[in-house]
Amino acid sequence: MRQVIHIFLKDLRHYWRESAVSAGLLVAFAWNEMRGWAHDDELAVGLGGFFNFGFLSGLIVALVPLAWSFLAVRAIQGESLVGNRQFWVTRPYEWKKLLTAKVLFVLVFVNLPLLITQVFLLARAGFSPTQHAVGLLWMQMTMFLFFILPIAALATVTGTVVQMILALLIVVLYAVGMGFLSEHIPSSGFSGPVDSVTAGLLICGCVFVILIQYARRETTKARLTLVGLAGTLLLILVFAPYRTFVDHEFPPINSGQTASLQISLLPPDKAFRETAAPEEDNEVQVRMPIRVSGMASGSVVIASGVLIRIESNGILWDSGWKSPGLFVFPEQGQSQIDFALKKKTFERFQSSTVKIRVSLALSVFQERNTREFVTPDGSFLLSEVGHCFAEGGYFGRIHCLAALRGPSFLLLKADMTKNTCPLTKGESPRTPGEIAWGWVQNGGSEPAEFGITSVKTVNLYLSSTNIYPRDWGLGICPGTELTVSTPQMLRREQIEVQFEGVHLPEYRQGEAKVRATSVVLRSR
Amino acid sequence: MKSALRTENLYKQFWRVEALRGLNLAVPEGSIYALVGPNGAGKTTAIKILMNILRATNGRAEVLETESTQLNQKQFTSIGYVSENQDLPDWMRVDSFFAFLRPFYPSWDLSLENELVRQFDLPLKRKLRNLSRGMRMKAALASALAYHPKLIVLDEPFTGLDPLVRDELIQGLLDRAEESTILVSSHDLAEIESFASHIGYLEEGRLRFSEELTTLLDRFREVELTFDSPPPLPSNAPDTWMQLSTAAAVVRFIESRFDPERTIAQVKSVLGEARNVTFSPMSLRSIFLVMAKASRDGM
Numbered sequence: 001m002r003q004v005i006h007i008f009l010k011d012l013r014h015y016w017r018e019s020a021v022s023a024g025l026l027v028a029f030a031w032n033e034m035r036g037w038a039h040d041d042e043l044a045v046g047l048g049g050f051f052n053f054g055f056l057s058g059l060i061v062a063l064v065p066l067a068w069s070f071l072a073v074r075a076i077q078g079e080s081l082v083g084n085r086q087f088w089v090t091r092p093y094e095w096k097k098l099l100t101a102k103v104l105f106v107l108v109f110v111n112l113p114l115l116i117t118q119v120f121l122l123a124r125a126g127f128s129p130t131q132h133a134v135g136l137l138w139m140q141m142t143m144f145l146f147f148i149l150p151i152a153a154l155a156t157v158t159g160t161v162v163q164m165i166l167a168l169l170i171v172v173l174y175a176v177g178m179g180f181l182s183e184h185i186p187s188s189g190f191s192g193p194v195d196s197v198t199a200g201l202l203i204c205g206c207v208f209v210i211l212i213q214y215a216r217r218e219t220t221k222a223r224l225t226l227v228g229l230a231g232t233l234l235l236i237l238v239f240a241p242y243r244t245f246v247d248h249e250f251p252p253i254n255s256g257q258t259a260s261l262q263i264s265l266l267p268p269d270k271a272f273r274e275t276a277a278p279e280e281d282n283e284v285q286v287r288m289p290i291r292v293s294g295m296a297s298g299s300v301v302i303a304s305g306v307l308i309r310i311e312s313n314g315i316l317w318d319s320g321w322k323s324p325g326l327f328v329f330p331e332q333g334q335s336q337i338d339f340a341l342k343k344k345t346f347e348r349f350q351s352s353t354v355k356i357r358v359s360l361a362l363s364v365f366q367e368r369n370t371r372e373f374v375t376p377d378g379s380f381l382l383s384e385v386g387h388c389f390a391e392g393g394y395f396g397r398i399h400c401l402a403a404l405r406g407p408s409f410l411l412l413k414a415d416m417t418k419n420t421c422p423l424t425k426g427e428s429p430r431t432p433g434e435i436a437w438g439w440v441q442n443g444g445s446e447p448a449e450f451g452i453t454s455v456k457t458v459n460l461y462l463s464s465t466n467i468y469p470r471d472w473g474l475g476i477c478p479g480t481e482l483t484v485s486t487p488q489m490l491r492r493e494q495i496e497v498q499f500e501g502v503h504l505p506e507y508r509q510g511e512a513k514v515r516a517t518s519v520v521l522r523s524r
Numbered sequence: 525m526k527s528a529l530r531t532e533n534l535y536k537q538f539w540r541v542e543a544l545r546g547l548n549l550a551v552p553e554g555s556i557y558a559l560v561g562p563n564g565a566g567k568t569t570a571i572k573i574l575m576n577i578l579r580a581t582n583g584r585a586e587v588l589e590t591e592s593t594q595l596n597q598k599q600f601t602s603i604g605y606v607s608e609n610q611d612l613p614d615w616m617r618v619d620s621f622f623a624f625l626r627p628f629y630p631s632w633d634l635s636l637e638n639e640l641v642r643q644f645d646l647p648l649k650r651k652l653r654n655l656s657r658g659m660r661m662k663a664a665l666a667s668a669l670a671y672h673p674k675l676i677v678l679d680e681p682f683t684g685l686d687p688l689v690r691d692e693l694i695q696g697l698l699d700r701a702e703e704s705t706i707l708v709s710s711h712d713l714a715e716i717e718s719f720a721s722h723i724g725y726l727e728e729g730r731l732r733f734s735e736e737l738t739t740l741l742d743r744f745r746e747v748e749l750t751f752d753s754p755p756p757l758p759s760n761a762p763d764t765w766m767q768l769s770t771a772a773a774v775v776r777f778i779e780s781r782f783d784p785e786r787t788i789a790q791v792k793s794v795l796g797e798a799r800n801v802t803f804s805p806m807s808l809r810s811i812f813l814v815m816a817k818a819s820r821d822g823m
Contacts, residue, residue: 006627014615080611084577087612087664090605092597092628218579 003094007101008108011075018074019109022067025060030117032060033453034124037401064452065147068110072148073155073164075105081213082159089217099214106148111140118454125455126387127403132454135404135447142450145203153206156213157222174230182237186320190305190361192245198233205229246305246321250361250494259495260301260364262294265356266334268506275510284346285509288337288356288499295330298367300411300487302327302441305361308339310504312354317345321361331435349504356499365487367411375420377478384410384486385440385458396421396475398460404448406458412438413483414462414476421475436462438476525552527586528675528705529574534583536569536729543569545729546583551707551722556697558716558737559709561726562816567709568607570726571679574707575605588675601629604668604704606661607679614653618646618663622670629671640666643696658689665693669700676700678708682715694719717808725812727819737808744811745782749775749791750800758794766818773799778806778814 012019036057079088079098118136119129129136154171158164182188191198209222253259266289295301303326308319319339328335337358341349369384375398379389384407388400414437416430423429438460442449449456462476476482529551536544544566551557559567572578574585576595585592590599616624618641626632641648644662647655655663661681668676676697682690690712697706698719710716716723717737724734733740747765751773761768764781775795779787782803791798806814 002627006624010624013620078613083611084572085607085609085611087610089577090575090600090603091625092600094597 003097004101004104007079007093007098008104011078011101011105014078015071015074015105015109018067018071022064022071022109023113025064025067026113026117029060029064029452030121032057033121033455036457037125037455061452068148069151069168070161071109072106072151073158073161075109076102076152076155077158077160077164080159081156081217082163082219095214099210102152106144106152110148111144114143114452115140117452121453121455122403125401125403127455132403132448136454138446139404139448139451139454142448143452146199146450149203149206149210153209153226156210157219157226178234178237181234185238185242186318187242187246187307188237188240189323190242190246190249190321191240192242192249194236194240194245198236201229201232201236242321246307246361247494250305250363250492252494252496257493258294260295260299260362260491260493261292261328261495263290263292263358263360263495263497265289265499265502266291269336273506273508273510282343283340284343285338285340286346286504286507287509288339288358288507289334290337291334292328292332295328296366297330298370299490300327300329300365300367300439302363302365303360304363304492305359306337306339307359307361308337309357309359310341310349310354311357312349312352315348317341317349327437327439329435329437346504346508353501353503356502357496358499359494359496361492361494363492364490365409366490367485368488370483370485373482373484375476375478375480375482382484384484385460388460390476390478390480396477396480398476400458400460402456402458404454404456405446406442406449406456407440407486408443408445409441409487410439410460411485411487412460412462412476413485414438414480416462418481419475419477420479421477438462527551528553528555528588529557529677529707530586531570531574532584532586534570534573534585535581536566536573536578537581543729544573544580544583547726547729547731549724549731549734551705553705555722556701556706556708556720557722557724558720559707559724559726560711560713560716560812561709563711565726566729567726568679569729571607571677571707571709575603575677601631601671602674604665604671604673604676605679606664606668606677606681608661608681608683609679610664612652612660612664615651617649617651618655619648621652621663622667625667625670632671636672637666637670640669640696643699644692658685661685662689662693662696665696669696672700673704676704676706678706678710680709680711682710682712690715713809713812714807723808725815727816732815732819740811741805741808743780743782744806744814745779745787746804746806746810747777747779747787747791748800748802748804749795749798751775751795751798755795761794762790766814779803780814 079093079102080086115136118139122129122132122136150171154167155164158167205225205228209225212218212225213222269287269289272287303324305321306319306324306326307321308317310317322339324337326335326337373382375390377390379387382388382398382400385400386402388398390396390398413435416434416436417432419430419436440458440460448454460476527550529549531547531549534544534547534549535542547566547570549559549570559570561567569578573580574587574592576587576592579593587595588599588602595603613621613624622637622641626634626637640646644659644666646659646663646666652660652663665678665681678697681693685693694715697708701719708716708720720737722735723737723740725732754770754773755775757768757770761777764779766778766780768775768777770776775798784803787803788801791801
């Protein structure tokens with residue numbers, strides 16, 4: 001342990017400036033967060049539009065991890081593992097102690113200040129840090145595993161900060177490439193177990209690289225491991241059986257089972273047809289209005305995935321599974337399914353009627369813990385979320401601060417005829433029976449979300465989903481009566497419906513209008 | 525005699541370049557062993573394998589009776605390694621560099637450290653990055669001597685240093701030579717000659733010879749023979765004769781296995797009776813040049 005402390009203290013003496021900058025940025029981050037609780041939207045701070053609150057906020061949020069990365073890289077490269085000219089390799093260093101000293105350094109100068117900041121923010125937001133100890137530790141662990149570990153692995157295979165920056169650039173390019181590729185791989189949004197496998201591989205790969213570098217300084221092997229890891233993740237992305245994952249996660253309902261909802265096709269949406277598509281768009285947008293029925297009272301269905309297959313004259317087009325994130329409520333009555341086809345594909349279908357098969361991957365929820373709630377004036381505690389206050393006005397909302405994470409699923413329901421928000425000029429009063437909904441869904445059961453801040457901002461809005469098209473941004477004002485519930489998942493299922501004899505051009509977005517530019521010269 | 529350092533059939537390949545081709549080296553315990561050879565001979569590679577800085581492609585190396593690949597914290601408390609191109613923690617001052625290293629070595633001798641600082645005239649308060657090349661080398665050597673290492677390995681320590689610094693370094697080494705085995709690679713043959721006890725000549729990754737320095741100096745002689753009339757160049761000259769040349773009635777060559785009686789007998793049998801025979805001792809530098817030239821000429 002003496003050697004560990006000795007190396008740690010040496011690093012402390014050497015990198016105190018970097019540590020101070022990192023700590024300073026974290027203080028700025030905490031200050032910025034607290035300002036953000038009151039100023040969620042952009043707010044000018046006196047240096048003109050460029051240096052507005054949003055810009056400063058984004059800058060600080062970006063600089064904090066950069067400072068941590070720099071600090072970790074400097075500390076690791078202080079005893080560089082690359083090359084054969086380092087003085088320390090022929091000194092009585094024990095690799096395990098050296099590694100422990102570096103881990104200690106990162107824990108003390110990255111994780112500990114982060115923990116202190118998170119505890120401070122929680123306390124300032126009115127939460128008890130001790131009640132969220134597990135979540136705080138979870139945040140530390142995820143930050144270490146998914147941020148510090150990859151950075152450390154790169155630092156062990158690079159000799160200088162410049163090399164590290166180049167390596168990071170390569171990683172960024174790789175990530176962008178993977179993102180671009182995933183957009184072009186059908187159904188890749190449904191990763192199923194792929195995410196867990198990817199995370200596991202990433203962590204194991206990074207740990208292996210770090211260990212092999214500290215134990216044996218085999219840089220070539222370590223670099224090849226990272227390249228191999230990147231290649232493996234690419235292969236997984238390309239060849240993962242996404243459709244099997246969907247079928248496994250959302251089992252198709254049997255003929256004897258009743259689906260959670262029934263859908264039927266409605267006539268085309270005129271307003272949508274009259275909207276001109278962007279001229280340069282290479283795709284044709286299609287909107288299928290649907291009638292929704294058969295939902296149980298108190299249920300909520302989320303269409304987590306939709307798969308469209310169009311057939312006509314032996315031609316088959318398949319959209320692959322997409323994630324529309326469509327919420328459907330029993331009172332809603334109708335909704336819509338949007339998708340896009342390449343222009344050339346669309347042209348092949350436009351001359352005749354087509355058969356459209358729609359598969360929906362549905363997550364079925366049932367409202368639980370339902371309670372009536374009158375929005376108070378000023379600050380109040382919304383037990384499902386955290387500390388909140390209602391912002392008045394037409395676009396009023398409930399602005400909340402939540403500890404460590406937003407609610408898994410929180411549903412708000414309001415009778416809009418009883419809405420207390422003032423009507424805007426020219427707005428007609430709400431019609432009886434007009435129901436508005438609002439929801440926040442973060443999913444997962446982890447004790448905390450990944451990130452730096454321990455206090456999450458949650459904004460609750462309402463939308464009137466039985467008005468077509470949706471009327472977003474209905475206000476919640478002090479006095480507004482709400483029904484609050486926390487829906488629990490009942491099951492997942494997959495349904496398929498078929499629409500015959502559809503004339504696709506009727507459902508497309510209006511064609512692009514040719515914009516003519518002219519100059520009129522007038523003479524007097 | 526026990527060897528402090530030993531390699532057996534050591535190979536090292538960097539992609540397509542063979543740096544070492546079956547190196548068999550043995551450095552006797554207590555010796556000051558000079559590893560010499562032209563640039564690219566493989567001296568630094570051999571030393572880096574011995575110090576477990578590089579891995580051998582094949583073969584094995586042993587340091588203080590430990591496989592070089594197994595060298596760890598314990599062994600390195602008895603080894604002092606200094607290289608001309610070593611990256612030191614430049615941000616440290618000389619005194620903090622010593623202070624940092626002290627706890628790593630149970631045998632660190634503070635009075636010896638002070639003595640070395642005085643002897644090398646080291647500026648304790650100056651950062652390593654601000655030291656001249658010679659001062660850096662002296663600081664590195666002092667940091668490698670202050671704990672009484674059993675083995676001192678120096679890779680080209682004298683390159684680019686002025687004569688005064690070289691003398692100081694050598695003196696510093698010699699003052700502690702009794703308690704250590706020293707392996708030093710160098711081009712500076714004149715300096716090596718002044719203090720080495722053994723010498724190994726490495727060329728193209730192979731050890732051409734390895735022996736005590738006195739033996740080497742004894743077996744090399746510049747031979748000059750004067751005849752009454754110019755003799756023809758013999759076709760059956762012994763292999764040990766190098767750089768054989770004639771100028772009028774004078775024949776010159778380098779004898780690499782000098783023995784007064786045997787050499788005179790060989791001269792008589794190959795060239796006949798010479799009117800005058802002189803045997804001149806050679807400097808290490810001259811021997812090195814002869815060896816290098818012979819190798820280049822494919823002898």
